[in-house]
Amino acid sequence: MKVNGVHYRSIWVEADGRSVRIIDQTRLPHDFVVIGIETLEDAARAIETMQVRGAPLIGATAAYGMALALASDASDDALEEAALRLRRTRPTAINLHWAIDEMLGAIRNQPREDRVEAAFTKAAALCDADVETNRQIGQHGLKLIRRAADAKPGQRINVLTHCNAGWIATVDWGTALAPIYMAHEAGLDVHVWVDETRPRNQGAALTAWELGQHGVPHTIIADNTGGHLMQHGMVDLAIVGTDRTTAQGDVANKIGTYLKALAAKDNDVAFYVALPSSTIDWTIADGVRDIPIEQRSGEEVTHMTGRSANGEIVTVQISAPGSPAANYGFDVTPARLVSGLITERGVCDASREGLLGLFPERREA
Numbered sequence: 001m002k003v004n005g006v007h008y009r010s011i012w013v014e015a016d017g018r019s020v021r022i023i024d025q026t027r028l029p030h031d032f033v034v035i036g037i038e039t040l041e042d043a044a045r046a047i048e049t050m051q052v053r054g055a056p057l058i059g060a061t062a063a064y065g066m067a068l069a070l071a072s073d074a075s076d077d078a079l080e081e082a083a084l085r086l087r088r089t090r091p092t093a094i095n096l097h098w099a100i101d102e103m104l105g106a107i108r109n110q111p112r113e114d115r116v117e118a119a120f121t122k123a124a125a126l127c128d129a130d131v132e133t134n135r136q137i138g139q140h141g142l143k144l145i146r147r148a149a150d151a152k153p154g155q156r157i158n159v160l161t162h163c164n165a166g167w168i169a170t171v172d173w174g175t176a177l178a179p180i181y182m183a184h185e186a187g188l189d190v191h192v193w194v195d196e197t198r199p200r201n202q203g204a205a206l207t208a209w210e211l212g213q214h215g216v217p218h219t220i221i222a223d224n225t226g227g228h229l230m231q232h233g234m235v236d237l238a239i240v241g242t243d244r245t246t247a248q249g250d251v252a253n254k255i256g257t258y259l260k261a262l263a264a265k266d267n268d269v270a271f272y273v274a275l276p277s278s279t280i281d282w283t284i285a286d287g288v289r290d291i292p293i294e295q296r297s298g299e300e301v302t303h304m305t306g307r308s309a310n311g312e313i314v315t316v317q318i319s320a321p322g323s324p325a326a327n328y329g330f331d332v333t334p335a336r337l338v339s340g341l342i343t344e345r346g347v348c349d350a351s352r353e354g355l356l357g358l359f360p361e362r363r364e365a
């Protein structure tokens with residue numbers, strides 16, 4: 001997608017085939033800063049500090065982290081250590097482990113002298129596949145937005161989203177935002193309610209920035225506003241992303257998603273989740289019980305960072321000094337609250353049968 005009219009992906013390699021670049025998302029929306037990822041440790045730190053975030057982009061960054069690790073040591077031990085280091089960076093997004101497993105599968109049997117080339121080639125292929133997958137998600141989701149538009153001809157369609165599941169959470173297009181970008185490009189009058197998404201403000205800082213760069217009408221709302229808007233008929237559908245979806249269709253996503261799904265159910269608003277199949281964890285069913293939920297520093301809750309009136313980036317404390325804070329990064333929305341899953345193969349019920357209908361190869365023999 002575009003930044004100031006120039007097309008970018010969220011991660012890329014320069015013409016030399018080895019210099020990995022990312023957009024430092026901790027600097028957005030105030031500064032657009034591209035940084036280099038030169039080592040395994042750079043990649044791991046970028047994921048941990050959320051310079052990159054969003055399940056698919058975490059996976060893509062880990063893939064390049066593996067390639068960079070091999071560039072300095074292509075031994076079996078270094079390969080396995082790189083995988084372990086990257087697996088420990090963040091606990092909830094399953095795409096991380098999926099991408100690492102894909103990389104291990106492509107590299108383990110290669111002779112040592114071919115490993116670096118094979119790793120960079122595989123990482124690039126994973127990135128290209130992510131872009132194509134998200135394009136397909138966008139096309140399937142577009143049909144849902146069209147259906148909502150057909151139900152109220154001549155009127156604006158209001159879509160609510162939470163966190164950032166746009167192009168900078170993936171390699172390009174995004175998951176939840178891909179259908180919105182496609183609807184906008186198809187000339188539909190679509191407007192997005194953007195949950196600010198405390199504590200890291202991925203909605204206010206990233207989703208709103210992305211949509212603004214692309215010219216999509218949007219409005220930032222405080223996180224607790226969605227229920228009120230739904231009660232007053234001001235949300236036609238909600239679309240969110242996910243960091244891990246279980247085999248029965250339970251969905252982990254940024255903290256606060258569950259409450260939006262509850263409000264949507266109470267108000268008969270369709271609540272969709274968009275995801276590439278790399279986000280499905282086929283090994284677990286009960287998401288509330290089995291998905292590990294990241295807990296982050298309480299300082300993300302007690303402090304906020306932004307641009308002051310004189311243009312400086314400042315961090316301020318918003319709570320009484322000494323008050324402890326809890327910071328659960330994600331919650332799980334049970335499948336019964338999800339109207340449908342938008343995948344690269346189409347839209348299905350949030351259920352085991354729904355998912356297996358689209359991914360029959362996952363049926364046990």
Ligand code: MRU
Nearest residue numbers: 053054055163165169241242254
């Ligand atoms: O903590 P983050 O910013 O990595 O969390 C990201 C989200 O919750 C996204 O909505 C989710 O990863 C879907 S990304 C396409």
